[in-house]
Amino acid sequence: MxxxxxxxxxxxxxxxxxxxxxxxxxxxxxxxxxxxxxxxxxxxxxxxxxxxxxxxxxxxxxxxxxxxxxxxxxxxxxxxxxxxxxxxxxxxxxxxxxxxxxxxxxxxxxxxxxxxxxxxxxxxxxxxxxxxxxxxxxxxxxxxxxxxxxxxxxxxxxxVFPTGHHAAVSAGVKAGSTVAVVGDGAVGLSAVLAAKRLGAARIVAMSRHDDRQQVARSFGADEIVAERGKEGAKTVREMLDGIGADHVLECVGTKDSMAQAIACARPGGRIGYVGVPHDVELNVPAMFGRNIGIAGGIAxxxxxxxxxxxxxxxxxxxxxxxxxxxxxxxxxxxxxxxxxxxxxxxxxxxx
Amino acid sequence: MxxxxxxxxxxxxxxxxxxxxxxxxxxxxxxxxxxxxxxxxxxxxxxxxxxxxxxxxxxxxxxxxxxxxxxxxxxxxxxxxxxxxxxxxxxxxxxxxxxxxxxxxxxxxxxxxxxxxxxxxxxxxxxxxxxxxxxxxxxxxxxxxxxxxxxxxxxxxxxVFPTGHHAAVSAGVKAGSTVAVVGDGAVGLSAVLAAKRLGAARIVAMSRHDDRQQVARSFGADEIVAERGKEGAKTVREMLDGIGADHVLECVGTKDSMAQAIACARPGGRIGYVGVPHDVELNVPAMFGRNIGIAGGIAxxxxxxxxxxxxxxxxxxxxxxxxxxxxxxxxxxxxxxxxxxxxxxxxxxxx
Known part of the structure; x- marks a missing residue:
């Protein structure tokens, strides 16, 4: 050498x-x-x-x-x-x-x-x-x-791909379930692919960027939501039986992205999170009332x-x-x- | 009438x-x-x-x-x-x-x-x-x-019994796994019974009261830990392979009880929580690094x-x-x- x-x-x-x-x-x-x-x-x-x-x-x-x-x-x-x-x-x-x-x-x-x-x-x-x-x-x-x-x-x-997979596994994605993905970076896109591979029936990717939307679609996203925050979450809920996603994959790690993820989940839904958390806070009483679980971490x-x-x-x-x-x-x-x-x-x- | x-x-x-x-x-x-x-x-x-x-x-x-x-x-x-x-x-x-x-x-x-x-x-x-x-x-x-x-x-x-069961199900208790239960009220005791029913191999009940310890044992607790907080969690980790419990059932709902529950969990473990939360805060970065998940809520x-x-x-x-x-x-x-x-x-x- x-x-x-x-x-x-x-x-x-x-x-x-x-x-x-x-x-x-x-x-x-x-x-x-x-x-x-x-x-x-x-x-x-x-x-x-x-x-x-x-x-x-x-x-x-x-x-x-x-x-x-x-x-x-x-x-x-x-x-x-x-x-x-x-x-x-x-x-x-x-x-x-x-x-x-x-x-x-x-x-x-x-x-x-x-x-x-x-x-x-x-x-x-x-x-x-x-x-x-x-x-x-x-x-x-x-x-x-x-x-x-x-x-x-x-x-x-x-x-990056196993990290997206970890989000999906931690959220409990399985055949036939509905999934929303928060974050359109490489991890978020990988999470779309991982959810598809695990058999998700309907995948909503949240992205405002055309190039990333295209990758998300090629990885299996059925719908793209460009809005963010409360508006974006409302659109996701409306798309998914009016109740929200069975599983939400949080691939950013900010306070806003986590709040968005929780708002996208249906009662009884699970968040899989792999975005390294920065200032993330969880509203535990709200999660308790709606039976929202969260799991994940470093993959x-x-x-x-x-x-x-x-x-x-x-x-x-x-x-x-x-x-x-x-x-x-x-x-x-x-x-x-x-x-x-x-x-x-x-x-x-x-x- | x-x-x-x-x-x-x-x-x-x-x-x-x-x-x-x-x-x-x-x-x-x-x-x-x-x-x-x-x-x-x-x-x-x-x-x-x-x-x-x-x-x-x-x-x-x-x-x-x-x-x-x-x-x-x-x-x-x-x-x-x-x-x-x-x-x-x-x-x-x-x-x-x-x-x-x-x-x-x-x-x-x-x-x-x-x-x-x-x-x-x-x-x-x-x-x-x-x-x-x-x-x-x-x-x-x-x-x-x-x-x-x-x-x-x-x-x-x-x-009360389905609420204990909800804690166990939310934490993912299954045959052969290890469980710690935080809280020795009627819900905590029910959680012991639910974990036993689901086939947990080893159940640690945390209780300082003799009468409740007896019920916990009759419901299937293998070990009783009377200490609380960090000391109690340390004892639980030592008892359970030196790493902590696969599943922790949080049946109180206070800041201290939740911190105790998280400290009892092994990396990759899950908290099932059914104690109505009062001032509960979650240390998300610490949970992220150890892959501690939490799920549960109103049963x-x-x-x-x-x-x-x-x-x-x-x-x-x-x-x-x-x-x-x-x-x-x-x-x-x-x-x-x-x-x-x-x-x-x-x-x-x-x-």
């Missing part, structure tokens, strides 16, 4: 591809993966925009796929040459919480770009190589090397890959349509700018 | 059995029921204690069983002489929301002691007779007249009677053990005093 490059956020809106220490095996349970494609998440925009302090140049990115380069002595489920999907958190896949499908709360788990439980730095995903802690528990290999066309679809499995991607990967590989779903901009990794700054300015829904970074 | 008597709350702590207008058929969908037994709910204590204003003497009580005396021309599923259970809300059982099992949000529904949608007064349940709106949709008859010993068990089906009792009644009739469950005081209706004031002073868990009123 030559000098490795990875994305560093130096200060708000100053993001660059720089030389960094080489990714290397540290523990016997590690692997090193050569990144084939990564992407930018809506949540990456929070530090990019300076909402969180950036004290020193920090590694960033948590969605990537690639080829295994090296494995530690204790790694047995993947081997060099395997094409792998890396969920946006790493996990041992064996602890009591992983066993219950909550890999995001894994006793040994952690997040890309931070540190593992042993105190070693962990690479960010927007780079050339990544050291993978708990490679057996974290990585999922495809049966063979995928075609170039398949890469974007597989890349969505590292975060345990690893738990869902066994179910979702086959449907991506055989073309049942094509979630990669959320990417409407692809740039090489060394133009990562352009990728962030486009998402920040909302000229792109989601940016893929190739190497 | 002679002059009818019913309970009236005149002002805080001034509650009496008084003469009131006779219950009578008003609409063709009505029935009139002669009350055999009624009871006092924890929620009746809110107006009794003056937390809500009492502007004029008001009818009270919403849990009762009895014998059908008269039916309107449009009533077909019950007939005079039938022994019936009255859920704590009335409902038509045919609207879009009843069809979805949310009878508490019935388009034509309402609550005892208030008014129906047509504007007619509705009797309270703590009286000698009750006019029943939407008798076909509201009442559930037993196959034959029950024995005196069976009455308390059947009476719990009007509210749609009518939806559950088809499932629960047979198990009560055949003795599979004996939920009437929540009654530890029985007084005649004309001593209703004594019944309230005992519950207010916590010398009784729950009071049954006989006629």
């Amino acid at each position: 030559g000098p490795m490059r990875a994305t560093l956020l130096h200060s708000p809106r100053d993001i660059r591809l720089d030389d960094v220490p080489d990714a290397a095996l540290v523990l016997d349970t590690d692997a090193v993966v050569r990144v084939v494609a990564s992407c930018i998440c809506g949540s990456d925009l929070w530090p990019y925009r300076g909402v969180h302090d950036v004290r020193k140049p920090q590694r960033i990115g948590h969605e990537f796929v690639g080829i295994v380069e090296q494995v530690g002595a204790d790694v047995s489920t993947v081997q060099p040459g395997d094409f792998v999907i890396a969920p946006f958190t790493f996990s041992d896949n064996t602890c009591a919480l992983c066993e219950r499908g909550v890999h995001t709360s894994c006793t040994n788990g952690g997040m890309w770009g931070l540190r593992d439980k042993q105190g070693h730095d962990v690479d960010g995903g927007q780079g050339e190589f990544v050291r993978i802690p708990w490679a057996d528990g974290t990585l999922v290999a495809t049966p063979s090397e995928p075609s170039a066309e398949m890469i974007p679809h597989l890349l969505t499995l590292s975060d 345990p991607v690893r738990a869902y890959l066994g179910e979702l990967l086959p449907d991506v590989l055989d073309g049942t779903v094509a979630p990669g349509a959320v990417f409407d901009l692809t740039v090489p990794l060394d133009q990562v700054a352009e990728g962030y700018r486009a998402m920040d300015e909302r000229t792109a829904i989601k940016t893929m970074l190739t190497i | 002679g002059p009818m008597r019913a309970t009236l709350l005149h002002s805080p702590r001034d509650i009496r059995l008084d003469d009131v207008p006779d219950a009578a058929l008003v609409l063709d969908t009505d029935a009139v029921v002669r009350v055999v037994a009624s009871c006092i709910c924890g929620s009746d204590l809110w107006p009794y204690r003056g937390v809500h204003d009492v502007r004029k003497p008001q009818r009270i009580g919403h849990e009762f069983v009895g014998i059908v005396e008269q039916v309107g021309a449009d009533v077909s599923t019950v007939q005079p002489g039938d022994f019936v259970i009255a859920p704590f809300t009335f409902s038509d059982n045919t609207c879009a929301l009843c069809e979805r099992g949310v009878h508490t949000s019935c388009t034509n529904g309402g609550m005892w002691g208030l008014r129906d949608k047509q504007g007619h007064d509705v009797d309270g349940g703590q009286g000698e007779f009750v006019r029943i709106p939407w008798a076909d949709g509201t009442l559930v008859a037993t196959p034959s007249e029950p024995s005196a010993e069976m009455i308390p068990h059947l009476l719990t089906l009007s509210d 749609p009792v009518r939806a559950y009677l088809g499932e629960l009644l047979p198990d009560v009739l055949d003795g599979t469950v004996a939920p009437g053990a929540v009654f530890d005081l029985t007084v005649p209706l004309d001593q209703v004031a004594e019944g309230y005093r005992a519950m207010d002073e916590r010398t009784a868990i729950k009071t049954m009123l006989t006629i």
Whole structure:
């Protein structure tokens, strides 16, 4: 390996591809993966925009796929040459919480770009190589090397598609039920696709943007509602039997979007929420009177890959349509700018 | 019918059995029921204690069983002489929301002691007779007249046992799962029994009172935790695989009890809540990070009677053990005093 490059956020809106220490095996349970494609998440925009302090140049990115380069002595489920999907958190896949499908709360788990439980730095995903802690528990290999066309679809499995799926599962979407989706970002669009895949009979996507409406329709939305807030919720209720949606997928995370989601739900309905909450408040007495439930959170991607990967590989779903901009990794700054300015829904970074 | 008597709350702590207008058929969908037994709910204590204003003497009580005396021309599923259970809300059982099992949000529904949608007064349940709106949709008859010993068990089906069941169902309790119950009132105890009935493998009841602990154990609690708050939650987590309960049943409705419930849940766990919320706040970011869901609300009792009644009739469950005081209706004031002073868990009123 030559000098490795990875994305560093130096200060708000100053993001660059720089030389960094080489990714290397540290523990016997590690692997090193050569990144084939990564992407930018809506949540990456929070530090990019300076909402969180950036004290020193920090590694960033948590969605990537690639080829295994090296494995530690204790790694047995993947081997060099395997094409792998890396969920946006790493996990041992064996602890009591992983066993219950909550890999995001894994006793040994952690997040890309931070540190593992042993105190070693962990690479960010927007780079050339990544050291993978708990490679057996974290990585999922495809049966063979995928075609170039398949890469974007597989890349969505590292975060955005399973996150939409988590919203749908948390809300209890099932065959024949009605669904409203709040949020037309990549996660909201993925939630539409996930609801469709689970057999929802009627899906209403809430979106004001023509390009996103089109993706929503291609993913299975039956209706588009452009209004927001109370007006939008009223329209959704009228569309859905006059009572509202059985399941509402909240994919934004603001106070307004959550209020909109609750107003879209029928009595007895469930909200599945995956938008990282910022100042969200819940009107508990109102939810109590109407029997509105809420579930969701940070998506345990690893738990869902066994179910979702086959449907991506055989073309049942094509979630990669959320990417409407692809740039090489060394133009990562352009990728962030486009998402920040909302000229792109989601940016893929190739190497 | 002679002059009818019913309970009236005149002002805080001034509650009496008084003469009131006779219950009578008003609409063709009505029935009139002669009350055999009624009871006092924890929620009746809110107006009794003056937390809500009492502007004029008001009818009270919403849990009762009895014998059908008269039916309107449009009533077909019950007939005079039938022994019936009255859920704590009335409902038509045919609207879009009843069809979805949310009878508490019935388009034509309402609550005892208030008014129906047509504007007619509705009797309270703590009286000698009750006019029943939407008798076909509201009442559930037993196959034959029950024995005196069976009455308390059947009476719990009007509210408290299905409310505990609603907590368990909303939390997703299923065979083999672990459950913690917050609250040792009649609802909390019923939630223990409901969780046991649904096959929970391990049930922890949180209670500091010896008499309630005994009922909890008889209902299926495997462990009792007397500590409350953070300490209690820590003990519960330690007992349950070191991670907490799969399902937590919140049967109180205060800020502290909800915080305790959330702290008892494992990551990925679900709270089922049926305690009427007073100043409850939810820490949404903390719930998001741990994937804690919450569902529940006012229990749609009518939806559950088809499932629960047979198990009560055949003795599979004996939920009437929540009654530890029985007084005649004309001593209703004594019944309230005992519950207010916590010398009784729950009071049954006989006629």
